[in-house]
Amino acid sequence: MLEGFGYDTLITTLALTGIFAYSFHVVLMAGQLSLGQAGFASLGAFVSTLVVPADPLFGSLSPVLVGIPVGMAVGAAAAFLLGLPVLRLRGVFLAIATIAFGEGVRIVLTNSEWSGGAAGLRLDKWVNPDFAVLVLLILVYAFWRLRPTRAGRAFAALREDELAASSMGINVARTRMISFVASGAIAGLYGVLLAYFIRRILPGDFDFSMMLNGLIVAVVGGFLVFFGPVLGSGFLTLVPEAQRAAGLEAGWVHPFITSALLLLVILFLPGGLSSLLTHITRRRRPRLPAGATQAQHVDLSHLPSPGTELVSVNGLSKDYGGVHAVRSVDLTVDAGEVLGIIGPNGSGKTTLVNMLSGLIDPTGGAGNVLGEKLGSGKGAHRFAKAGISRTFQHSKLFERLSVLENALVGTHVRSKSTFLRRLIWLPSARRDEHAAIGWAMAALERVGLADRAHLSAAELSYGDQRRLEIARALASNPALLILDEPAAGMNHVEATELSELITSLASDGITVMLIEHNVGMVLNTCTRLVVLNFGEVIAAGEPTTVAADPAVIEAYLGTEQTGSAHV
Numbered sequence: 358m359l360e361g362f363g364y365d366t367l368i369t370t371l372a373l374t375g376i377f378a379y380s381f382h383v384v385l386m387a388g389q390l391s392l393g394q395a396g397f398a399s400l401g402a403f404v405s406t407l408v409v410p411a412d413p414l415f416g417s418l419s420p421v422l423v424g425i426p427v428g429m430a431v432g433a434a435a436a437f438l439l440g441l442p443v444l445r446l447r448g449v450f451l452a453i454a455t456i457a458f459g460e461g462v463r464i465v466l467t468n469s470e471w472s473g474g475a476a477g478l479r480l481d482k483w484v485n486p487d488f489a490v491l492v493l494l495i496l497v498y499a500f501w502r503l504r505p506t507r508a509g510r511a512f513a514a515l516r517e518d519e520l521a522a523s524s525m526g527i528n529v530a531r532t533r534m535i536s537f538v539a540s541g542a543i544a545g546l547y548g549v550l551l552a553y554f555i556r557r558i559l560p561g562d563f564d565f566s567m568m569l570n571g572l573i574v575a576v577v578g579g580f581l582v583f584f585g586p587v588l589g590s591g592f593l594t595l596v597p598e599a600q601r602a603a604g605l606e607a608g609w610v611h612p613f614i615t616s617a618l619l620l621l622v623i624l625f626l627p628g629g630l631s632s633l634l635t636h637i638t639r640r641r642r643p644r645l646p647a648g649a650t651q652a653q654h655v656d657l658s659h660l661p662s663p664g665t666e667l668v669s670v671n672g673l674s675k676d677y678g679g680v681h682a683v684r685s686v687d688l689t690v691d692a693g694e695v696l697g698i699i700g701p702n703g704s705g706k707t708t709l710v711n712m713l714s715g716l717i718d719p720t721g722g723a724g725n726v727l728g729e730k731l732g733s734g735k736g737a738h739r740f741a742k743a744g745i746s747r748t749f750q751h752s753k754l755f756e757r758l759s760v761l762e763n764a765l766v767g768t769h770v771r772s773k774s775t776f777l778r779r780l781i782w783l784p785s786a787r788r789d790e791h792a793a794i795g796w797a798m799a800a801l802e803r804v805g806l807a808d809r810a811h812l813s814a815a816e817l818s819y820g821d822q823r824r825l826e827i828a829r830a831l832a833s834n835p836a837l838l839i840l841d842e843p844a845a846g847m848n849h850v851e852a853t854e855l856s857e858l859i860t861s862l863a864s865d866g867i868t869v870m871l872i873e874h875n876v877g878m879v880l881n882t883c884t885r886l887v888v889l890n891f892g893e894v895i896a897a898g899e900p901t902t903v904a905a906d907p908a909v910i911e912a913y914l915g916t917e918q919t920g921s922a923h924v
């Protein structure tokens with residue numbers, strides 16, 4: 358089908374470049390800047406060249422078909438071993454550590470005998486354009502099937518906001534490792550294909566500039582859409598061809614165009630070229646996935662019966678150096694309560710609920726929330742799985758995801774993994790995805806956002822964004838819902854509606870902890886109040902009694918009042 362040496366080489370290069378870019382795509386889509394792919398590719402290429410016999414196996418099985426699983430396994434294993442220490446790092450530190458790995462591998466291979474030293478290894482050509490394109494298409498297919506799944510959404514959520522992702526039940530460390538290992542496997546695949554295409558592998562080929570090219574292709578193509586690497590590869594592989602056709606042979610032209618393009622994408626199109634296409638299609642035809650209109654009824658059967666103790670803490674404290682954010686708090690919360698936590702600015706309210714939702718560990722005291730022990734260091738996702746869901750004082754939505762996808766991330770703890778089943782089109786995967794969409798739509802309906810499900814979260818008004826955070830938390834079907842200043846920035850009407858929503862959630866049996874500065878709303882909504890000042894509980898009890906407590910009034914107004922004054 359593809360003939361002529363120049364054309365063959367062009368198509369194979371285009372396909373291989375796209376394949377390598379997917380090894381960057383899979384980490385970038387999970388928000389990680391990891392740059393050790395040239396190292397994984399070279400390990401995959403050299404090890405498979407050494408261990409796979411040069412002649413066809415059983416007389417007809419191409420060595421590349423044996424080399425591919427070997428190279429992928431080597432790349433994945435190297436990524437796993439490297440990931441154990443380096444995945445604690447973030448951002449530029451992760452990038453530096455992984456570049457160092459790639460360069461280290463190159464130096465070791467250059468100075469080793471088994472790899473043929475600087476002269477490298479020779480092998481036969483077993484990769485033609487058809488085969489390279491086929492492998493690329495398999496990858497495109499896999500990434501296409503990945504995006505609308507629980508795993509695909511976990512990657513996207515991690516990229517958008519790690520803290521919010523872990524509060525929605527996503528195991529951050531595990532998800533980061535999965536994307537890192539997948540990146541190693543794809544880089545190993547690329548290494549093997551390259552080796553069987555160019556027929557001679559030199560350690561020096563797998564250098565910093567190879568890594569940079571792969572990164573540029575992935576970034577220019579875009580990592581928000583599954584076909585980004587194909588677009589990036591097409592564009593950047595064709596630049597030198599266009600350059601040749603135009604008779605511009607100067608060596609600086611290609612790097613100049615590539616760097617200029619990278620700069621333009623980073624400055625004006627952070628989602629890459631592929632996001633340009635999705636912008637256009639989204640404007641034309643806002644479309645929900647099939648099944649998005651069938652909201653399912655909220656399942657309340659799992660909720661603890663009223664009066665069951667959900668939270669029990671004793672002497673809970675949190676110090677930040679010399680700052681005592683929370684001091685020796687004793688607290689219990691029973692199922693069915695709407696507990697208001699109030700107090701002046703900086704009194705420790707957010708710190709307290711951050712401990713109760715597993716985001717931070719206490720420095721003193723003990724307790725448990727829905728059976729999860731505080732301070733165990735196991736991460737917020739464990740608390741989410743136990744039935745705790747929350748919103749944040751400063752909105753932590755996944756802004757580049759749609760309203761529906763935000764709510765779908767909320768279903769993470771109750772939905773099933775569907776990626777592998779989607780790869781082979783099992784009907785059960787479709788059923789499970791539809792169930793998750795039904796739960797997400799029910800949560801959106803509950804807060805009045807079902808008609809805006811197709812919009813991106815960033816397009817919503819401020820009040821709607823706050824509501825979406827509540828819907829995302831509700832989508833997990835929580836037993837305990839923690840709302841951190843949900844009415845901040847809302848007008849009187851919106852705050853009243855929110856108060857009605859909280860009351861109706863409570864009547865469904867969901868226990869609510871509400872941090873709020875809008876005291877009128879707190880008095881109307883809560884069944885009990887706890888007041889913090891300088892990290893300590895200064896009052897607790899029935900709302901109207903607490904509001905008239907002189908100590909509370911003093912904490913709020915800074916002076917002792919008498920008579921009927923209210924906070």
Ligand SMILES: Nc1ncnc2c1ncn2[C@@H]1O[C@H](COP(=O)(O)OP(=O)(O)OP(=O)(O)O)[C@@H](O)[C@H]1O
Binds near residue numbers: 677681701706709750
């Ligand atoms: N990560 C941190 N490092 C150092 N100090 C912190 C940290 N987080 C909170 N604090 C301090 O702990 C105290 C309690 O903060 P916290 O945010 O819990 O109060 P809050 O009652 O929620 O306040 P607000 O109503 O303004 O949100 C403050 O003095 C704050 O500056």
